[in-house]
Amino acid sequence: MRKKRRPPAGMQLFSFRVSVLLAMSAAAGSPQGGNVLYNGIRLPSQWPPTxxxxxHEPxxxxxxxxxxxxxIPIDVGRQLFVDHFLIEETTLRRTFHQAEYFAGNPVLRPDRPWELRRDGGGGAxxxxxxxxxxxxxxxxxxxYLGLGATLYATSKDGIHWDKPKLDVEPGTNVVHRGNRDSSTVWLDLEExxxxxxxxxxxNPGNMRPMILHFSSDGIHWGQPVAQSMKVADRTTFFRNPFRKVWVYSIRDHTPGVISPQRTRRPGxxxxxxxxxxxxxxxxxxxxKPVPWIGADRLxxxxxxxxxxxxxxxxxxVAYESVMVGxxxxxxxxxxxxxxxxxxVAxxxxxxxxxxxxxxxxFIPVSARHGDWNHGNVQSAGGVCLLVxxxxFFYVxxxxxxxxxxxxxxxxxxTIRRDGFVSMDAGAAEGTLTTRPVSFRGKRLFVNANTEAGELTVEVLDQKGRAIPAFSRSQCIPVRADNTAQEVSWKNADLSSLSGRPVRxxxxxxxxxxxxxxxxxDASGxxxxxxxxxxxxxxxxxxxVGTGIYKHCCASEILH
Incomplete structure (x- = not known):
């Protein structure tokens, strides 16, 4: 049995504080509204919204x-610029980035008898x-979905996959037999x-109940635990750990629609x-589901x-401080x-x-006839892994x-860590000022590429004035391309500002x-x-912060 590494005492205390913050956000409420989340957002008293x-309008x-x-409390996770929630004012340019396909795709293809049809086609x-x-x-x-079954594969690097011979159907990697539509498996590390x-x-098929199973190893599934009411195909679920709830993403459709090819009525x-x-x-x-979201004219x-x-x-899935869909x-x-x-992200x-x-x-189909992804691209449960x-996005x-x-x-x-959106500047210097934030840590980190330029940071008080020890002139300029780069000042760390609203x-x-x-801590x-x-x-x-780089290097894996 492997020994679990015990984090330093400071990390244990901070982790405990963050856990308490999340628990409090799940329980806090007031007569004026519902729960207050980890990021300061107060939910309405009616939740989910009805x-x-x-x-067709957005x-x-x-x-x-x-x-x-x-x-805005920022103790939970990296703070991403995917919207203007954190930004009070800026002259920087927001850029949205696409994921890049791995040159060696596909990483898993049908090549076993129980994955192949007689004509050579098949599914994995x-x-x-x-x-x-x-x-x-x-x-x-x-x-993954094979032919009339759910199958299982493992990998040491995320690129080369093994299909182990298991005992569920001896000699195969089948873990559950049964014709099915889209289904979801979730590894619950908080269980x-x-x-x-x-x-x-x-999901055994369209307009049939979905059936819940549990397992200790992801291979041997116990007897059905519960089932839903009849539901349309392509219904899935995921975990929202910020609020400690399971979310059911339920496919619905407008009654009376016969042909998907005909012209839609307005709205x-x-x-x-x-x-x-x-x-x-x-x-x-x-x-008892409520209407949620659909496509629109954009x-x-x-x-x-x-x-x-x-x-x-x-x-x-929960990624850093946001849910990524x-x-x-x-x-x-x-x-x-x-x-x-x-x-689309x-x-x-x-x-x-x-x-x-x-x-x-964000991850498109190919325009080239015959490509592995020429026809259709869809997401996997779990959404993304951090390597x-x-x-890493498997599709x-x-x-x-x-x-x-x-x-x-x-x-x-794949895409750069945190790389959905960047705030950019060219030859002309630009600035970004956050809304008032609060924190309990003491070291500022950024994910930035300033290899050809420069980044400096100052901290402002509630009146918008630079705090002398954290002024721009005291900041050590960052000239690097790093996904976890510490920003420091000559004679101070941020611990003196703990709990104070600053920008x-x-x-x-x-x-x-x-x-x-x-x-x-120094690991980031x-x-x-x-x-x-x-x-x-x-x-x-x-x-663990930068400690993960001891375990893997994505560039080595991908090249």
Whole structure:
């Protein structure tokens, strides 16, 4: 049995404080409203919100952007610039980045008899399912859809995958037999009962109940624990650890719609999502969902299909201080190839309201006939893994097209850690000033690329004046490309400002700023969530900081 490393006393205390903060945010309330979250956002007393009216018009911006907290606590996670929640004023340019496909894709393809059809086609892809890193076994683990079964694969590096011979169906990697639609597996690192460490919500098909199973190893699934009411296909679930609830992302459709190819009536949704949540995953299956979100007129229409887009699926995960959502956007249906679904990114700070400022495909289909992802791309349960200084996104790809034997396989796309959005400057120096924030740590870190330029930071008091010990002139300039770069001042650390409302002002020239955070120790541990995990992390949050680089280097893996 491996010994667990005991974190330093200071890290233990800070981790305890963050846990208390999250627990308090889950319980705090007042007569004027509902719970106050870890980031200062107060939920309405009616939760989840009701009365959402879906139409072809975009939903309003999340209420926390229209009315942010007076003071934003930033003790949980890296602070990302995916919206203007943290920004009081800026002259920097916001850039949205796409994930990049791995050159060696697909990383998993059908090559076993139980994955292949007689014509040579077949399937080995996550249809949500799940891809996680298990810190106990130090393995990447993938559950995926084969032919009439759920299968299991493992990897030591996330690139080369093994299909172990198991005892469920001896000699195969089948872990659950049964025709199915999209289903979800979740590795729950916060579960206290080892027999329930893995959760599997099995979908036997459209308009049938989904069935919940538990497992201690992700291979041997116990008897059904609970089931939902009848539900449409492509229904999934995920964990919102900020609020300690399970969220059911339920596919719904407008009654009476027969053909998805016909012209939509104004304001009509065909595929959209409804929302339900529960702290108990089994009890929550008796859901009473509320309207949630759909595609709208800002989602691009393909000129070769000229069909109004729809929301096919939404998978999500907690990453650092936000929920990251991958929206599978349906753009129509060809007669002779797969529906060209693509993945668009969105972000939420309360777990319900989404901000989708860029509708460009975050992970697109290929335009090249015959490619593994020419037909259709969709997300995996768990959404993303954190591997060194890169985020890994595993996606399904479908290749069926005229003259091409259709295979469903698995590919990998990656992006810089925190790299969804950057705040950029060129030759002319730009600035970014945050809203008032508070923290308990003592060291400021940034994820930035200023190799060709420079970044300096000053700290402002409540009246907007630079605090002398933390003025720009006292800041040691940052000239580096680093996903965890400490920013320091000549004669002070931030511990003297602990608990005080302050603003940070960043000065940037020839560079990109992706995130900032305040950590209690020199490692830069953020105590934010790390998606579906990754090498070096011991649990669902970052308690090790730069210590993960001892365990892996994404650039070496990818090249």
């Amino acid at each position: 009365g959402i009216k879906l139409s 939903l309003p911006d999340p209420p926390y952007l229209a009315s942010p907290p007076d003071i 892809m996550p249809f949500s399912d799940g891809v996680f890193y298990d810190p106990h076994d130090r393995l990447y683990k993938m559950w 206290s009962d080892p027999q329930r460490r893995y959760k599997f919500l099995y 009509e949704h065909v595929r959209f999502r409804t929302y339900a949540e529960s702290p108990n995953i089994a009890a929550g299956l008796q859901w 989602d691009a229409t393909r000129v070769d299909l000229n069909v109004r887009p729809e929301l096919y699926n939404l998978d999500a 991958l929206f599978s956007i349906w753009r129509g249906q060809f007669k002779d190839r797969e529906k060209p679904n693509e993945i 969105g972000f939420s700070r309360d777990g319900f309201h989404w901000y989708r400022p860029s509708r460009r495909a 060194g200084d890169r985020l 399904s790809g479908r290749s069926r097209a005229p003259g091409v034997i259709g295979q469903n396989s698995t590919g990998l796309a 940070f002002r960043f000065y940037l020239r020839y560079g990109r700023l992706y995130a900032f955070w305040v950590s209690p 541990a953020s105590y934010g969530y790390v998606g579906a995990g990754g090498p070096g992390f011991t649990g669902p949050t970052d308690t």
